[in-house]
Amino acid sequence: MKGSDLFVKCLENEGVSYIFGVPGEEILDILDSLSRSKIKFIVTRHEHGAAFIADVYGRLSHRPGVCLSTLGPGATNLITGVADAYLDRVPLVAITGQAALEKTHKEAHQYIDIVGSFKYTTNWSTTIMRADFIPEILKKAFDIAVDAPGAVHIELPEDVAEEETGKIPLERKVNIHSSAPDHSELEKAKDLIKKASAPIILAGNGVIREEASFELKALVNKTGIPVATTFMGKGVIPADSPLYLGSVGIQEKDYVMCGIDVADLVICIGFDHVEYSPRFWNPDASKRIVHIHSSHPEVDSSYLPELILIGSIKETLRQLADLCDFTKQISGYFSKLKTIIEAELESFKDDMAFPVKPQKILYDIRKCLSREDILISDVGAHKLWIGRLFPAYEPNTVIISNGLASMGFGLPGAIAANIVLPDRKVVAVVGDGGFMMNLQELETAVRLGCSFVVVIFNDSSYGSIDWKARIKFKKSFGVRFGNPDFVKLGESFGAKGARVKRTDEFAPLLKKALDDGGVWIFDVRVDYSENMKLTRKLSKDVCNSKEGS
Structure with a gap:
């Protein structure tokens, strides 16, 4: 052949x-x-x-x-x-x-x-x-x-x-063996956790990659240790679990970071540095760290684990849960932080201001999706709001480009989600800048008979760069642009379109589009003045403020 x-x-x-x-x-x-x-x-x-x-x-x-x-x-x-x-x-x-x-x-x-x-x-x-x-x-x-x-x-x-060849494919032999750290090392981890007065788990993308969410939940429920996740780890613990604190990923000091601040032991499970640099949560290298991963850590001055457990994350967590014969008492401080974080999104449920605030858009999207449905986030200012506030209840239901953080990820990602999980409802949240970088794949989606909704946060600018520039220089430059008629553009590809003219229209229109099926483009004018409001709020000492104290 x-x-x-x-x-x-x-x-x-x-x-x-x-x-x-x-x-x-x-x-x-x-x-x-x-x-x-x-x-x-x-x-x-x-x-x-x-x-x-x-x-x-x-x-x-x-x-x-x-x-x-x-x-x-x-x-x-x-x-x-x-x-x-x-x-x-x-x-x-x-x-x-x-x-x-x-x-x-x-x-x-x-x-x-x-x-x-x-x-x-x-x-x-x-x-x-x-x-x-x-x-x-x-x-x-x-x-x-x-x-x-x-x-x-x-x-x-x-x-x-x-070229002609007489070779044939190699025989596939499946000999999978799940390795775990030595028993003595697991005992050391148990002892460190037991002696810690305020341990916290930082769960990353590795838990999702190795499909170890079940084992993580078993360990957490048995030991009572609160959990923070990275943006890419969202869903490994349900957002409505009393032991889930929130997600970390923005450079400013958010409320979740207050929980890490008071921890005397950080148990990093499936955590990769590219998800969130340790210098943001351990700048003075004062935290004791346990590293649980399938590969050796990338060490630096802020990440020098006291104990390193290399092996199958799933198997390591299973054996560690078996060893742990105690339940930690959760500090009321963790519960208060969780209440503050959850209340932030909830507070926008009745906000009918237009243009629509990003928190309100995300609140409505969450209400229109089931626990197993999928949100794909493109990269832009909206990604930071999703990472901070969007509740995930199952692993791999909030998909975010994090390491490279490349714009143009959302629409192709929605196509993939529809191919892999055709019975799930899918929403891709994109900025107007990111959408235009791969809009040609609308034709691919329509040709394949996909069903998903693309929600465009329309602010006629590169919103996240505008945000960063205003933080650094108190003004922005070179971030504004014009947009086409997104509804007509979508229709020209054979998709359906909806332009949201009032805030109270969005949720009913989105629910109908998800129920009807097909490829939909939603043009939603977003009020990104909320970006700088968040920056000003987080610039204060949130851990010692009236809200966080």
């Missing part, structure tokens, strides 16, 4: 169901082989969108999302989405075509060093020099994508794709 046929058979052997991408001349053989495969090739309108769809597919399915492009500009267009998966440790396999090997030593049309370009945005990037190497390289790539986890890149030159 030719190399591309073997390549696709190896993808089938790895359980690939979908590939997202844009066709190109140097991948014609791969496309020809895919035409005879059970793998569904989903054509996107830009490689940027293909990579983000693969990214969110990996987050929700816990299997590598796969994206495909041609050489040169096609490959470079993939890099942003691939880098997003890399920093957020999402399993993803990026496949790119390349010119024939005979051209690689000289200047040639569209040829650049793509393997080198991907070197710093993947866990592994390689080119296939001979068709006989395909089975081993594919197996290694998928193993790294899952085990690291993160993004990998494979380049297949067009002449290698055409």
Whole structure:
């Protein structure tokens, strides 16, 4: 068989169901082989969108999302989405075509060093020099994508794709063994927790990646230790649990940070530095830290764990819960902080001012979704409001680009969510800036028959940059722009549209759109004067203020 046929058979052997991408001349053989495969090739309108769809597919399915492009500009267009998966440790396999090997030593049309370009945005990037190497390289790539986890890149030159080979896919042998730290180390962790007067858990994305939410809840319910999460850890503990404090992720000192301030032991579970730098919550390195993760910590002056437990997070938590034969008494201070945080969103439920305040929009979205439904957040000022206030009740139901924090993530993410979990309702919250960066994927969504609602926070500016500039310089520059008619734009792609003219219209319109199905675009004018109000509030000593004391 030719190399591309073997390549696709190896993808089938790895359980690939979908590939997202844009066709190109140097991948014609791969496309020809895919035409005879059970793998569904989903054509996107830009490689940027293909990579983000693969990214969110990996987050929700816990299997590598796969994206495909041609050489040169096609490959470079993939890099942003691939880098997003890399920093957020999402399993993803990026496949790119390349010119024939005979051209690689000289200047040639569209040829650049793509393997080198991907070197710093993947866990592994390689080119296939001979068709006989395909089975081993594919197996290694998928193993790294899952085990690291993160993004990998494979380049297949067009002449290698055409080359004849007698090789076959490698046999898949599943020998999974969940490791846990030594019993003596678990005993040390138990003793540290038992002796602590005010322990707190900081749960991160690793808990979701390893599907260890059940084990975390069992440990928390048994020991009575309160939990804060990162933005990407939202949902590992239900927001209505009395032991859930809130989420951390903004640079200003929020109320959740007051809980960490009074803690004498921080138990970091599945926490990655890229989620929230320890210098924000342990600037003087005074906190005692227990690190529970599948990989060794990135240590720095603010993160020097007293105890490091490396192994399966799920298994470590299970065994630790079995060992812990005590229940901590929760300080009334933690309960008061939780009440303050929850009351902030609740206080906007009847706010009918227009333009709509971001808190009100999020309150209404939450009321229109069930506990298992999904919110995809693009990147912008709205992301910070979602991270702070939007309640999540189940893991992997609030999807946020955090490490790279790339705009343009929301719409492709909604497509992925609809493919992986077609029975869930999906809302993508995007800014007007981020939406315009990947709006072409509306055609992809409509063509696929997707059902979701895109809620555009419309303020005709790059809102988060305006916010940061006002904090730093008390003014902003270069952030304003004009917008098209989003409703007509959506309709031109075959989507449905709604322009919210009054605040009390939003929730009924959103509920109807979610019930009716199809792709919807909601244009909602947002009042981002709330951004600076929040900054002014958090600039005070919230932990010692009347609210936080």
